[in-house]
Amino acid sequence: MTASTAEQTSSSGSKGSEPPVPEGAITVTVKIRRFNTEFDDEPRWDSFEIPALPSDRVLNLLHYVKWYLDGTLTFRRSCAHGICGSDAMRINGVNRLACKVLLKDLLSAGGKPTTITIEPIKGLPVHKDLLVDMxxxxxxxxxxxxxxxxxxxxxxxxxxxxxxxxxxxxxxxxxxxxxxxxxxxxxxxxxxxxxxxxxxxxxxxxxxxxxxxxxxxxxxxxxxxxxxxxxxxxxxxxxxxxxxxxxxxxxxxxxxxxxxxxx
Missing domain, CATH: 1.10.1060.10 (Alpha-helical ferredoxin)
Known part of the structure; x- marks a missing residue:
């Protein structure tokens, strides 16, 4: 999926068939700040339970939500290797690239499952969800x-x-x-x-x-x-x-x- 695809294919809310849970996966709660300028008066928080490996990146979690749980989720990404800078967002309150942050670095002490909050970067108008006007x-x-x-x-x-x-x-x-x-x-x-x-x-x-x-x-x-x-x-x-x-x-x-x- 290209960056433009991630931005434009947000009209379908249908779920795909979820893949098998990989061995060693843990269940992570991901809270995403959602906002649709066409329908919402105020932003809201949606939570998703996602099976993930500690080696997964936050971008993998967003892909899981979009591909299998809620196709309306909108965010920007391109190379997914920390070079293009497209997927900047606030992860647990800190600006980061979603493709560079590993789940294992966000887990609580002892590697226990935790809640990850994801918001759009601040100071720029929000088009939809995590997609801002650059x-x-x-x-x-x-x-x-x-x-x-x-x-x-x-x-x-x-x-x-x-x-x-x-x-x-x-x-x-x-x-x-x-x-x-x-x-x-x-x-x-x-x-x-x-x-x-x-x-x-x-x-x-x-x-x-x-x-x-x-x-x-x-x-x-x-x-x-x-x-x-x-x-x-x-x-x-x-x-x-x-x-x-x-x-x-x-x-x-x-x-x-x-x-x-x-x-």
Whole structure:
């Protein structure tokens, strides 16, 4: 099933034939926050009892619900390998990628069955269930000019860069635009005009690129009242990043570049 399929095939509530329970499976209660803008006035919680192995991922549990228990469940996913960033959601209150979180890491002490809560990421409009509107997030991303800017004549060959210069921004090249960091930020929840951590991370990637000549333009953008100065350094973003990017550090480096006007 592709991401688009998961979004669009949500009209049928029919159940499929459940597969045999695998040996060693435990029964897990999964509580999912549901909301259908066409029919619901308020969100609700639906609970499902699912047989699962400790090695299963949370994404496997969602697939089980959709394929065998309730075909109307809607969520977004694509590669299912932690690369595309499509399946970001709040799992037990923490932003994570459903394809990277293993059931065994959510079990209570002694590996006993537990209740897993799954909600959409916060701060973005909910289309349905776990599917949010990512456009405000990508609008902020586009606003910081996340591409190479160079006004010099194009070289006949590639623009050379030393290993040390490349290492300067290596960490922020890892962003997969999952929005885990941005939607974990309390400032972003309460102020929708804040650029958010992911946009700043992607600006950082080019501000400190020795081949780029657009740093001043981006710094001017980020010095706006809704730019880096809105960050309150709570470290939520760093904790939420599934790629291990030092998001808070990158934001502080952009602040420092603005203060000292050098990059």
């Amino acid at each position: 456009e405000p997030f990508f609008e902020a991303f586009r606003a910081v000019q996340p591409y190479l800017i160079n006004y010099s004549p194009e070289p006949t060959r590639e623009r050379l860069q030393s290993a040390a210069d490349r290492e300067r921004f290596d960490d922020t090249t890892k962003c997969i635009l999952c929005a885990c960091c941005t939607t974990s930020c309390p400032v972003y929840w309460t102020d929708g005009s804040y650029f958010g951590p992911a946009a700043i991370v992607n600006a950082h990637r080019f501000i400190f690129d020795s081949r780029d000549e657009g740093a001043e333009e981006r710094l001017d953008i980020l010095s706006d009242k809704e730019g880096v100065w809105r960050c309150r350094t709570t470290f939520n973003c760093t904790d939420a990043c599934p790629r291990g990017i030092q998001v808070t550090k990158a934001i502080q480096e952009v602040k420092r570049a603005l203060l000292f006007k050098r990059v």
